[in-house]
Amino acid sequence: MSDETRDDTGEPKGQRPGPARPGLSDVAARAGVGIATVDRVLNERGNVSPATARKVIEAARDLGLPRILPRPYRRGVRIGVVMARRETPFAERVSAAFLRVGATLDRSVIIQRSFVDETRPREVAEHLASTKADALIIYGQEQLAIIDAVRALTARGIPVVTMISDIPTSPRLAYVGIDHYSAGRTAAFFMARMARRSGPVLVLCHSYDYRAHAERVSGFTDGLRDHAPEMTILDVIEGHDRQDESEALVLDRIGGAPEEIVGIYNTGGANRAVDKAIGQVAWQQRPVFIGHELSIHTARMLSTGVMTLAIDQNPEEQARRAVDVLLRRFGHSDTPPEANDVAFTIFGPENIPPAEESTETGLFLPGKPGEGSTSVP
CATH class of the missing domain: 1.10.260.40 (lambda repressor-like DNA-binding domains)
Structure with missing residues (x-):
């Protein structure tokens, strides 16, 4: 020209x-x-x-x-992705999402995944500090050691993008993920509308050390107060997504409730624990059970009526947008920036999408939002 x-x-x-x-x-x-x-x-x-x-x-x-x-x-860019325990269905799903994104990139961009024990924040921080990557995408707890590690990486010129759960108290470049407070309020709205009577509700979460779970609990608490002030929260349990521990804690709270609970909201990944606990109780009326993420396990629970709704945070879209943020940062993309807020999707028994499955890991890769699902920005 x-x-x-x-x-x-x-x-x-x-x-x-x-x-x-x-x-x-x-x-x-x-x-x-x-x-x-x-x-x-x-x-x-x-x-x-x-x-x-x-x-x-x-x-x-x-x-x-x-x-x-x-x-x-252009120079080559190595993007490190640091994720939680690989053996969980959700971690496998996130890992698969980054594999798919990586397959669409040219050879000048390398995505390197690593898995850490998120219950050991100091070890996670040391892992971050030792990176050889040009940029990092992380999912971690909002712990001082991790905040300091992100601050040190940023000072070294290594941008950090948080996804799934934000760490806004750190100087991260961006957060890509859903509005967890809104997800909690959405769960409360449906709990208020679908419970057959007023009564106590039990909340199970992973850990308050993750901002995502703290915000979901906060949103649910506020939403239930607004939509069903006559319903009460019996207890909020931190089960750390450990199935056996969470099952025992849920059964204990159900047995100690002053009256039969009317609903269970699980903000984390221990849905199988709730499933087992529900199956061990002789209910007069089975409780509404609202959880998070679509897997072969939650798809089965939805189809059998154990779970009422699953709020899915679309990690595939989060992975794509997180990588796009860094591609623009390093001059590998000139596409207009997209909003970093990803829409969550509500699944029920009537709109479970076809998926690729792995019975060993519980991996479930749902179809795109819009294929029989409801997305909430």
């Missing part, structure tokens, strides 16, 4: 709707280079060092001219 067909922003003439954008001279001033250098970089004319090209691209992006880094100036 000739110079005559481009304007001062480096874009084709006649294709610049809306208010005027900064020009080449603005980019040059910000990058500390000449206008001719900016022109050579943005229009891919060559003869510019990779370091200078990156300065120009960053300046253009800072001024609101999103640009993909021209291929000759």
